[in-house]
Amino acid sequence: MQSIEARIAAELAVGVRQVEAAARLLDAGATVPFVARYRKEATGGLDDTQLRQLAKRLAALRDLEQRRAAILKSLGELGQLTAELRQAIDTAETSTRLEDLYRPFRPKRRSRAQLAREAGLAPLAASLLANPSQLPERAAQPFVDPARGVPDVASALDGAQQIVVEDVGDAAELVGRLREYLWERADLTARVVRGKEPDGAKFSDYFDAAEAIRRVPSHRALAMLRGRDASILRLGLTLKEDADLAAGAPGAGERMIAAHLRIRRQGRAADAWLADTVRAAWRKLAGGLETDLLGRLRERAEAEAIVVFANNLRDLLLAAPAGRRVTLGLDPGLRTGVKVAVVDATGKLLADDTIYPHAPRHDWDGAIAALARLAATHRVELISIGNGTASRETDRLAAELIARHPELSLTRVTVSEAGASVYSASELAAAEFPQLDVSLRGAVSIARRLQDPLAKLVKIDAKAIGVGQYQHDVDQGELARALDGVVEDAVNAVGVEVNTASAALLTHVSGLGSALAGAIVRHRDTHGPFRRRRQLLDVPRLGARAFEQAAGFLRIADGDDPLDASGVHPEAYPVVERILARVQRGLRQLIGDHALLHSLTPADFADARFGEPTVRDILAELEKPGRDPRPQFRTARFRDGVERLEDLQPGMQLEGVVTNVTNFGAFVDVGVHQDGLVHISALADTFVRDPRTIVKAGEVVSVRVVSVDLARRRIALSMRRASS
Numbered sequence: 001m002q003s004i005e006a007r008i009a010a011e012l013a014v015g016v017r018q019v020e021a022a023a024r025l026l027d028a029g030a031t032v033p034f035v036a037r038y039r040k041e042a043t044g045g046l047d048d049t050q051l052r053q054l055a056k057r058l059a060a061l062r063d064l065e066q067r068r069a070a071i072l073k074s075l076g077e078l079g080q081l082t083a084e085l086r087q088a089i090d091t092a093e094t095s096t097r098l099e100d101l102y103r104p105f106r107p108k109r110r111s112r113a114q115l116a117r118e119a120g121l122a123p124l125a126a127s128l129l130a131n132p133s134q135l136p137e138r139a140a141q142p143f144v145d146p147a148r149g150v151p152d153v154a155s156a157l158d159g160a161q162q163i164v165v166e167d168v169g170d171a172a173e174l175v176g177r178l179r180e181y182l183w184e185r186a187d188l189t190a191r192v193v194r195g196k197e198p199d200g201a202k203f204s205d206y207f208d209a210a211e212a213i214r215r216v217p218s219h220r221a222l223a224m225l226r227g228r229d230a231s232i233l234r235l236g237l238t239l240k241e242d243a244d245l246a247a248g249a250p251g252a253g254e255r256m257i258a259a260h261l262r263i264r265r266q267g268r269a270a271d272a273w274l275a276d277t278v279r280a281a282w283r284k285l286a287g288g289l290e291t292d293l294l295g296r297l298r299e300r301a302e303a304e305a306i307v308v309f310a311n312n313l314r315d316l317l318l319a320a321p322a323g324r325r326v327t328l329g330l331d332p333g334l335r336t337g338v339k340v341a342v343v344d345a346t347g348k349l350l351a352d353d354t355i356y357p358h359a360p361r362h363d364w365d366g367a368i369a370a371l372a373r374l375a376a377t378h379r380v381e382l383i384s385i386g387n388g389t390a391s392r393e394t395d396r397l398a399a400e401l402i403a404r405h406p407e408l409s410l411t412r413v414t415v416s417e418a419g420a421s422v423y424s425a426s427e428l429a430a431a432e433f434p435q436l437d438v439s440l441r442g443a444v445s446i447a448r449r450l451q452d453p454l455a456k457l458v459k460i461d462a463k464a465i466g467v468g469q470y471q472h473d474v475d476q477g478e479l480a481r482a483l484d485g486v487v488e489d490a491v492n493a494v495g496v497e498v499n500t501a502s503a504a505l506l507t508h509v510s511g512l513g514s515a516l517a518g519a520i521v522r523h524r525d526t527h528g529p530f531r532r533r534r535q536l537l538d539v540p541r542l543g544a545r546a547f548e549q550a551a552g553f554l555r556i557a558d559g560d561d562p563l564d565a566s567g568v569h570p571e572a573y574p575v576v577e578r579i580l581a582r583v584q585r586g587l588r589q590l591i592g593d594h595a596l597l598h599s600l601t602p603a604d605f606a607d608a609r610f611g612e613p614t615v616r617d618i619l620a621e622l623e624k625p626g627r628d629p630r631p632q633f634r635t636a637r638f639r640d641g642v643e644r645l646e647d648l649q650p651g652m653q654l655e656g657v658v659t660n661v662t663n664f665g666a667f668v669d670v671g672v673h674q675d676g677l678v679h680i681s682a683l684a685d686t687f688v689r690d691p692r693t694i695v696k697a698g699e700v701v702s703v704r705v706v707s708v709d710l711a712r713r714r715i716a717l718s719m720r721r722a723s724s
Contacts, residue, residue, distance in 0.1 A: 014046065088172070113167075200233070223470070309482070320633040338354065384413055455505050463480065503521045562591055591623075661692050695719075703718065
């Protein structure tokens with residue numbers, strides 16, 4: 001039997017030794033970011049995505065092995081473990097296959113078939129299967145025994161039938177073939193439940209739908225399953241080849257069962273009874289198989305949906321930061337006013353206010369004057385506007401502020417409010433701003449999100465950010481694990497300034513967690529900024545293991561050692577010393593010397609512990625220490641006069657921001673409080689297999705309006721050339 005490591009290696013198309021090395025490191029407590037960045041020699045350069053997949057499959061296959069061992073133990077104790085059965089169990093590659101093999105031996109309730117066996121009817125069932133020429137009623141007569149619960153011939157034949165039906169259900173090979181046949185050939189059908197049409201308008205596309213189950217894309221599968229769970233839709237499986245059969249003719253499932261039992265209609269005395277038995281077996285199996293396959297469909301759809309959410313979250317977390325610039329945040333509102341917060345370059349709150357430019361007060365000029373005073377007083381550079389209710393009206397206010405006061409040199413940007421309200425009402429926000437009203441905390445969040453999306457978004461439960469595809473319909477445990485991994489990878493890819501980072505951000509640094517993150521912040525507040533990475537070992541309960549995992553991702557700007565501001569791990573500082581000795585330069589002279597660094601050969605500085613991959617990374621860090629992998633900051637400009645769905649016209653060319661990328665296309669905010677969809681077929685002039693190869697969440701794009709459905713509030717957009 002193939003080992004777990006060999007199986008994973010084949011699935012990931014990597015070497016077995018790579019998988020074995022990665023598994024050893026992960027089992028020893030190393031984090032994925034640490035292994036991906038600082039143990040490339042051991043894993044052959046597996047990246048964080050591969051390592052996440054490896055870790056997930058490793059856990060799943062180990063669970064499978066535990067179940068395999070439990071089944072073998074049970075069968076051994078029952079005295080049922082034949083050599084043939086052991087071989088089948090040893091080679092089973094899925095839990096479904098394992099359970100099929102174990103089903104005949106699993107402890108059962110006292111079924112009708114079991115009662116029939118106890119009544120001595122098993123020989124009757126075997127006799128009718130072996131000799132269909134005999135008349136069933138005559139064959140059953142000797143088995144009539146009221147004392148054993150068989151009062152008449154009909155009861156005897158019914159009991160014999162129950163035995164055959166149960167045996168068919170326990171035939172692992174047959175059940176497996178039937179399941180795969182249905183998966184390959186059946187249509188998933190959806191029908192509206194009678195009388196539920198008015199309640200299920202959003203499911204109207206599925207009131208009468210059919211599609212090959214194996215081809216149903218994730219978003220449609222989850223939509224239909226949600227409709228079923230809401231009792232709006234009725235789902236089922238149908239085989240196309242059965243549709244034109246004459247009434248009473250055996251379908252594909254019955255024919256496969258008959259073949260398994262070696263039954264053929266030849267006009268013999270027991271053929272009718274056998275045909276009825278096959279029909280009963282299929283009816284009993286079909287329901288279970290349908291449940292299995294709808295479960296498989298849900299599992300596959302959920303897995304795809306989680307990948308979509310994770311990819312969108314990664315793009316948002318790694319969106320371009322505006323950087324350390326004084327920012328004025330505006331949380332738009334109408335009757336309750338626009339909440340205002342000014343934060344300094346580090347995100348510290350400097351001032352707050354509430355203005356009322358919109359209905360019912362209409363204090364437009366007063367609002368502009370208040371904003372101008374705040375901007376001048378605190379030397380504001382950016383205005384960050386939340387994209388919720390009254391966003392466009394507030395954007396217009398900011399535009400007029402800029403027009404009236406060009407001397408302030410302000411730039412306005414609209415940002416996503418997703419999750420801001422969750423943060424505002426959280427314990428974290430309450431602890432940070434105990435005296436500040438919840439609504440004003442939202443304005444702070446909006447300002448900080450523009451400065452550094454990553455630092456702000458890590459304070460919000462990832463599931464509340466809202467960039468998923470049917471995110472509430474998927475397994476919440478699996479979703480949380482996937483999103484936690486995305487956050488961890490993003491935080492460590494960027495690196496964290498240890499002297500300014502919040503505890504929420506430090507929590508996601510490799511090897512730390514919430515307890516050590518809090519301890520670092522308390523130590524920093526008590527003893528002042530860290531001057532060297534090694535001082536982290538003075539933090540209570542932060543030992544050598546945590547330091548090893550975390551140190552390379554923590555930055556100390558303007559510290560005693562320039563390397564502490566880079567991604568070079570302290571364990572590899574001796575490599576830098578060898579480089580300095582070779583080039584006869586000081587560290588500060590070497591850093592940033594592009595020509596000299598590119599003239600060096602990594603192999604010259606490698607040794608048994610630090611190979612060429614690590615040396616290459618070190619040279620890259622010396623060229624640009626602590627480099628940020630995120631793109632350059634860029635803003636979208638919504639078109640003036642286009643603020644409502646009704647303002648859109650086909651043919652309009654607009655600029656917008658990608659809010660969500662799914663398997664079927666991308667949603668784009670063009671400033672009308674309703675995202676438009678660029679279908680996958682309209683993303684480019686060429687065929688697109690994966691939308692994320694074209695766009696990413698948070699990206700600024702140019703789109704053309706194709707159509708507007710006011711009744712359903714749907715906008716169709718295109719990124720193809722107009723001529724196409």
